[in-house]
Amino acid sequence: xxxxxxxxxxxxxxxxxAERQLFELAVRLDRAKYAPFVVxxxxxxxxxxxxxxxxxxxxxxxxxxxxxxxxxxxxxxxILRQRxxxxxxxxxxxxxxYTWTAxxxxxxxxxYIASSRTCIPARGWFARRVHTMAFRSARxxxxxxxRVMEFTRDTYGLDAGRIRVxxxxxxxxxxxxDMPAARAAAGAALKLPPDAVVVGGMGxxxxxKNPHLFVELAARVTRGRQRVLFVLVGDGPAMRDLRALVxxxxxxxxxxxxxAREDVSRLLPAFDVFVSTSxxxxxxxAVMEAMAAxxxxxxxRVGGTEEVxxxxxxxxxxxxxxxxxxxxxxxxxxDDEDLLRRxxxxxxxxxxxxxxxxxxxxxxxxxxxxxxx
Numbered sequence: 001x002x003x004x005x006x007x008x009x010x011x012x013x014x015x016x017x018a019e020r021q022l023f024e025l026a027v028r029l030d031r032a033k034y035a036p037f038v039v040x041x042x043x044x045x046x047x048x049x050x051x052x053x054x055x056x057x058x059x060x061x062x063x064x065x066x067x068x069x070x071x072x073x074x075x076x077x078x079i080l081r082q083r084x085x086x087x088x089x090x091x092x093x094x095x096x097x098y099t100w101t102a103x104x105x106x107x108x109x110x111x112y113i114a115s116s117r118t119c120i121p122a123r124g125w126f127a128r129r130v131h132t133m134a135f136r137s138a139r140x141x142x143x144x145x146x147r148v149m150e151f152t153r154d155t156y157g158l159d160a161g162r163i164r165v166x167x168x169x170x171x172x173x174x175x176x177x178d179m180p181a182a183r184a185a186a187g188a189a190l191k192l193p194p195d196a197v198v199v200g201g202m203g204x205x206x207x208x209k210n211p212h213l214f215v216e217l218a219a220r221v222t223r224g225r226q227r228v229l230f231v232l233v234g235d236g237p238a239m240r241d242l243r244a245l246v247x248x249x250x251x252x253x254x255x256x257x258x259x260a261r262e263d264v265s266r267l268l269p270a271f272d273v274f275v276s277t278s279x280x281x282x283x284x285x286a287v288m289e290a291m292a293a294x295x296x297x298x299x300x301r302v303g304g305t306e307e308v309x310x311x312x313x314x315x316x317x318x319x320x321x322x323x324x325x326x327x328x329x330x331x332x333x334x335d336d337e338d339l340l341r342r343x344x345x346x347x348x349x350x351x352x353x354x355x356x357x358x359x360x361x362x363x364x365x366x367x368x369x370x371x372x373x
Contacts, residue, residue, distance in 0.1 A: 004086040004372060005083055006037070006089060007038075007079070007083065008022055009038075009076065010038065012040060013047075014048075016204070017117070017168070018117050023048050024169060024357045025361055040059060049061070077101075086110070088113070092117060093131050096134040115141070117282040118282045132157065135158055136157075143165050145167060145282055145303060148303065167304070169356055170357055172351070175348075192270060197227045197228045197334060198270055198273075199221065199228065200230070201214050201231070205237070206237055207238070209278050210320070211236075225334065228334060229254055231258065268290055269293060274286075274297050275298045278302055279300070279302065279320050279321070281300075281303030284299070284305055287309065291315075291344075296339075298329045298330050299315060299316075301319060305317065308351075308355070315343055316332075
């Protein structure tokens with residue numbers, strides 16, 4: 001049987017949740033059955049383009065010409081035709097729209113699978129109409145959590161039977177086994193005092209992640225706790241304002257903003273507690289990776305987060321924006337080492353049993369077979 005050619009279409013290949021899941025899928029699909037290649041709809045291709053090519057996955061880049069570039073759909077269609085793709089699988093809204101357009105061209109048209117990975121609606125009536133048509137024309141739609149499935153169904157008027165929930169997966173092979181050594185190495189990489197108790201966070205520093213709340217949490221929790229430090233790994237448009245807020249709150253070296261890092265999984269062992277302050281999520285990769293590393297989680301109850309974090313079992317969930325509740329739950333963990341360790345251990349077990357990356361790949365491959373049958 002000839003391997004079926006699968007085009008994985010994405011807007012960029014920078015460090016991000018959807019991009020990481022695309023990478024994990026592309027490098028793990030059974031090459032006897034599938035021949036994946038990636039099409040990136042912009043020149044923003046690192047770090048994953050290099051990583052994909054190193055693993056034998058071709059990456060085609062379609063240069064972006066302006067904010068909206070309808071010509072990209074024609075160029076994508078040409079690539080799908082030249083490579084004789086059997087199926088296209090798009091990631092995120094913009095990629096869905098371009099893939100829908102490219103797959104509709106009659107030379108020849110081909111089936112595609114769309115993805116819905118957030119609970120953020122399209123802006124404006126025109127965008128909403130385009131994305132509605134893209135979803136409705138897809139052979140199937142993948143949602144990465146039940147909450148995203150419900151949001152997509154209700155927002156775009158889809159039949160729930162055409163949406164399949166395939167949660168994100170975590171690569172457990174990258175989780176450190178020698179935790180003391182991993183903690184020492186991660187602490188050294190972040191230049192942390194060896195006796196520090198660390199509350200960590202990771203993600204894009206943008207409005208939807210509400211990083212300002214993380215800084216305000218640090219100001220409240222570090223008060224009276226001399227060994228406690230906060231570390232927020234990531235970069236984004238809010239970085240400048242966050243640095244100013246750190247200064248205005250007098251946090252000094254009690255909160256570190258080390259910027260974007262490609263070795264995030266290696267930094268997690270430096271943390272004792274992981275906090276997510278997001279206003280919206282699909283299925284939070286950072287939270288899942290933190291749990292895989294054995295960290296208890298304090299997170300906002302948004303999107304698919306509550307499908308991963310079990311209240312009082314693997315961490316705590318609070319209402320989005322509730323600084324008081326975040327501070328209370330974080331303080332409880334910092335002041336009770338037995339509770340901290342117990343919840344962290346259960347979190348690791350939950351990811352191992354429910355969200356290994358192999359499970360995500362197998363479910364997606366099964367959907368490819370269904371869509372092509």
